[in-house]
Amino acid sequence: xxxxxxxxxxxxxxxxxxxxxxxxxxxxxxxxxxxxxxxxxxxxxxxxxxxxxxxxxxxxxxxxxxxxxxxxxxxxxxxxxxxxxxxxxxxxxxxxxxxxxxxxxxxxxxxxxxxxxxxxxxxxxxxxxxxxxxxxxxxxxxxxxxxxxxxxxxxxxxxxxxxxxxxxxxxxxxxxxxxxxxxxxxxxxxxxxxxxxxxxxxxxxxxxxxxxxxxxxxxxxxxxxxxxxxxxxxxxxxxxxxxxxxxxxxxxxxxxxxxxxxxxxx
Numbered sequence: 245x246x247x248x249x250x251x252x253x254x255x256x257x258x259x260x261x262x263x264x265x266x267x268x269x270x271x272x273x274x275x276x277x278x279x280x281x282x283x284x285x286x287x288x289x290x291x292x293x294x295x296x297x298x299x300x301x302x303x304x305x306x307x308x309x310x311x312x313x314x315x316x317x318x319x320x321x322x323x324x325x326x327x328x329x330x331x332x333x334x335x336x337x338x339x340x341x342x343x344x345x346x347x348x349x350x351x352x353x354x355x356x357x358x359x360x361x362x363x364x365x366x367x368x369x370x371x372x373x374x375x376x377x378x379x380x381x382x383x384x385x386x387x388x389x390x391x392x393x394x395x396x397x398x399x400x401x402x403x404x405x406x407x408x409x410x411x412x413x414x415x416x417x418x419x420x421x422x423x424x425x426x427x428x429x430x431x432x433x434x435x436x437x438x439x440x441x442x443x444x445x446x447x448x449x450x451x452x453x454x455x456x457x458x459x460x461x462x463x464x465x466x467x468x469x470x471x472x473x474x475x476x477x478x479x480x481x482x483x484x485x486x487x488x489x490x491x492x493x494x495x496x497x498x499x500x501x502x503x504x505x506x507x508x509x510x
Contacts, residue, residue: 263289263445264367268359270415270433275367281309283497286367289336295414296335298368304371311445311477311487312338317347318408321454321497325407325441329399330354331392331423332413333361343377343385354395358370361389392433399432400402407437419446423459429468429492442492444470450476451485458490458505461496465492465505473502477509 263274271291277284277300285308288296297308300435305306307313315338318325330339333355342351355361364370379385388395392413401408413420415434422428423444432442442465446460458474465472469492477487490505 259485261358266359266363268363269357273360273363275363276475280504286496288363288368288384290415293414296337296364296368298337298340304369305340307337307341309487311489312341314477314489315410315443315491317475317497318443319349319408319500321408321439321441323439325349327406327408328352329406329409329435329505331409331411332394333364334412336364336370336373337368338410338412339385340369340373343373343379349395350369350382350386350388352388354388354392356389356391358389361387372395372405375507392420393428393438394429396428398436400431404435405437406435406440408441408443409436411442414445419444419457419461424457426464426467429464433468433494438462439495440493441497444490444492446488446490449485450474450482450488454483454485458488461490462505465490468492469498469506470494470508472506473497474505475498475499475502 263276266273275286275287277286284300286298286300287294291334298304299306299308320326328342328349328351330351330353333353336353338438339351339353374385376379411423414424423485436442444461446457446461449455450458462472471493475491477489480486489501
């Protein structure tokens with residue numbers, strides 16, 4: 245290992261060792277701060293995997309990771325999203341971004357672990373967001389401490405519809421399998437507006453042995469949706485794992501640079 249990489253590795257290990265530690269349903273969460281392009285970035289780390297983050301400067305509502313910024317595709321859709329559901333709250337990085345930067349939007353967030361919500365309130369400015377943007381009065385942000393699939397089933401039975409549903413549920417870097425079935429996809433479709441978008445963040449390769457999460461999800465979504473597309477978030481070789489956004493819809497979302505994985509033949 246090169247000296248510079250060794251030094252970065254040692255600094256990272258020291259940060260994790262000195263971190264605030266919290267038990268959660270899925271393991272130990274560590275909260276620590278590291279520099280990112282000259283800005284202090286607080287990290288939510290679950291069992292060695294970075295799950296979320298927040299900047300500590302004046303732009304604390306900025307998203308710290310590219311894949312989160314790419315969720316904004318739902319606001320560039322035709323029609324643009326207004327009511328959004330996010331499955332998996334984590335550090336509430338993307339919900340903060342929505343409230344601060346999309347003033348006409350509202351977002352419901354489902355997080356299964358109350359301990360994670362408490363960590364977001366204490367360390368990731370969730371309470372500041374609620375107070376500064378008056379989200380309890382306006383109803384622009386609602387938090388549900390519930391299992392994601394159970395919440396979707398409840399929405400389906402109640403006739404609740406969203407313009408976009410974002411799935412960012414992970415256990416470390418593994419997707420929640422209960423949300424990757426065809427049955428779950430049917431429930432999601434029931435909870436979407438006719439031209440709504442279902443967007444799933446995956447850690448996967450596009451081809452090869454590490455593409456199993458992608459192949460499994462596409463097999464399920466293609467039984468339910470007319471269009472399934474993939475948006476790689478970073479420029480990596482196709483056989484290397486990284487963040488990929490999978491987008492499913494009944495109508496063609498017409499996304500630039502997307503890879504069409506499935507298109508229904510009429």
